[in-house]
Amino acid sequence: MSMRLQDVSEAAPLRSCTHEYKVNCETCRLSRICLPLAINHQDLEQLENIIQRSKPLQRNELLYHEGTPFQSIYAVRSGAVKGYRTTSDGREQVTGFYFPGEILGMDGISNNSHASSARALETSAICAIPFDSLERLSASMPSLQRHLFQLMSREITDDQLLITLLSKNSADERVATLLLSIANRNARRNLSASQFRLPMSRVDIGNYLGLTVETISRVFSRMQKTGMLRVDNKEIEILDQEALQQAANLAA
Amino acid sequence: MSMRLQDVSEAAPLRSCTHEYKVNCETCRLSRICLPLAINHQDLEQLENIIQRSKPLQRNELLYHEGTPFQSIYAVRSGAVKGYRTTSDGREQVTGFYFPGEILGMDGISNNSHASSARALETSAICAIPFDSLERLSASMPSLQRHLFQLMSREITDDQLLITLLSKNSADERVATLLLSIANRNARRNLSASQFRLPMSRVDIGNYLGLTVETISRVFSRMQKTGMLRVDNKEIEILDQEALQQAANLAA
DNA sequence: ACACGGCCATGATGCAGATCAAGAAGCGGT
DNA sequence: ACCGCTTCTTGATCTGCATCATGGCCGTGT
Missing domain, CATH: 1.10.10.10 (Winged helix-like DNA-binding domain superfamily/Winged helix DNA-binding domain)
Known part of the structure; x- marks a missing residue:
C-alpha cells in the first residue's frame, strides 16, 4: 500500500538536521543574484557563519508552516519551492514560486510567526538564514541592511503585480x-x-x-x-x- | 468653466512646500499606532528631527507618482490615501487604502523609484520620512530597524490576503x-x-x-x-x- | 507486467459578474 | 437657485471561466 503524496512529512524542520556543513557563498554560483550580492569580500565570511545548510528537502516536504514560530528566512539553492497560505475553509492559495537564488519567508517577520507555508516542489537544497543574526549583522553593515529592505520591497511590488494580474x-x-x-x-x-x-x-x-x-x-x-x-x-x-x-x- | 477633478495637480511634491514646522510625534495622538510606536522617549527626538510635515494635500492631489525617484516613505496623519499602479494599457489598479497612522511608499525602496502612485482621497495631512535618514537612524536603533522590517513584512502579508481575496x-x-x-x-x-x-x-x-x-x-x-x-x-x-x-x- | 492513484486533456453546461443602457441623486461653481 | 458633471443605482443581456463529467496518460509500488 502506498502513501498519499500530500501526507509525506507534515514537518521537516531544517534546523533539527544533524550534519550541517560550512556554508560557502563565495563559491556558490548563485552569489551574484542571492543575498551575498550586497556584501563585499571581507564581510562575506560573517554572513557565511550564520547561514545554515542542511540535507535537501524532498518533493512535497514542508520548509515551514503558517503559524509556526518565525526564526529564519530561506534562500533556495537548487530545486523549487511554492509559498502558499491556507484559507479558513481549508483551501490553499499559492502566493508564489521560488527558484534558486530567491529568498522567501519574510512574511513571518511581522508577527514572529510564519504567515504562509512553503513546500518543496521537487528535491531542493535550501539555505536557512537565522533572522535575528541577520538583523544584528545588518545593523553594522549598511549595504546588507539596505539589501534586506530592497528584498522585502521587491516582494511587495511582486505581490502588487500579482494583484493586478488577478484583478485585470x-x-x-x-x-x-x-x-x-x-x-x-x-x-x-x-x-x-x-x-x-x-x-x-x-x-x-x-x-x-x-x-x-x-x-x-x-x-x-x-x-x-x-x-x-x-x-x-x-x-x-x-x-x-x-x-x-x-x-x-x-x-x- | 470648471476643471475636471482628475486633472487637479498632476504633481504636488511635498518637499517643495515652504512652511515646514517642527514635527511633534510625542503629542500626536497616532503615535501609539504609527512609526514612533517602536521608539523610546529619548530616541524619539531624533526621529522627529528627520520627519517633515507640510501643508495638507487636497482631495485628488498626488502624493507621489510611479516612476519618480524614491526619497521618503509617508505616514498618514489625517484623511485617507489610495495607492495604485497604472497598467501598461493605462488602467488603474488600486493596491491599497491608507488611513491615519498607516505607512505607505515602501514599494519604492527596491528600485529607488516609486513602483506605485498615491493620491489623497480627501484633504489629508501627511508626514514625509526621508528614507536615507531613516536607514541611518535604524542602524543605530535596533528597535526601529526591527519595526521597519515588521512594517514591510506586514505590507507583504496584507498583499497576500488581498491576493487570496481576489482569487478565491x-x-x-x-x-x-x-x-x-x-x-x-x-x-x-x-x-x-x-x-x-x-x-x-x-x-x-x-x-x-x-x-x-x-x-x-x-x-x-x-x-x-x-x-x-x-x-x-x-x-x-x-x-x-x-x-x-x-x-x-x-x-x- | 500490471494495477492503482494522481495528473492532465477535452467536451457540455451553468452561472457570477461584466457589459450595455438609462435614469436618479449628489455637489461644486456661478 | 440653477446648471453641468460626476457618482451612484438598477435593469437587461452577454460571456469567460467554473463546474461537472469522462477518458487517457504516466509514474510508482508490488
Missing part, C-alpha cells in the same frame, strides 16, 4: 505572464529562457493564477495550437516569444 | 471583508467600528476588489436589503456585525 487580466494573459516570468528568472541564472521544465503541477499554476486546472490545460492547448508554445506535459518550449509577449498583453 | 472569494465576500477591515482600522484609532464614512468612491472600491462599480452598488443594495448594513451614499452603518462576518466568510 484574462486567463490567457495570466498564463502568458507566468511563463514569461519563469523564462526571465531562468535567464537570470543563465539557463534557457525558451525551454524549461515546470516544477509545479497544473493545479498549482491554476491556484496561483486564480484559475482552475481545466482552464490552464485549455490555455496551454490553445497556445500550442497557435504555435507560440510547445507543451509536452511539464516540458515547455516557447516557440514565439513575440507572440507570447503579445498574449501577456500589458500586464506588467 | 465572491463579490459579497470581498466587499464584506473590506468593510470589516475598515471597521477594524477605525477601532484601532478609537473611532466607531460600526458607523463611518467611506472616503473612497465606488469605482475605487471596485477597482481594489477586482469588481465593477455596478457590482459594488448591487452588493451594497443587497446587504442593505437583508438588514446587515445601512448604506447612505458613502455613509455606512454596520447593523449586524455577526452577519457581515458571516458574509465575509472565511477570507482571512
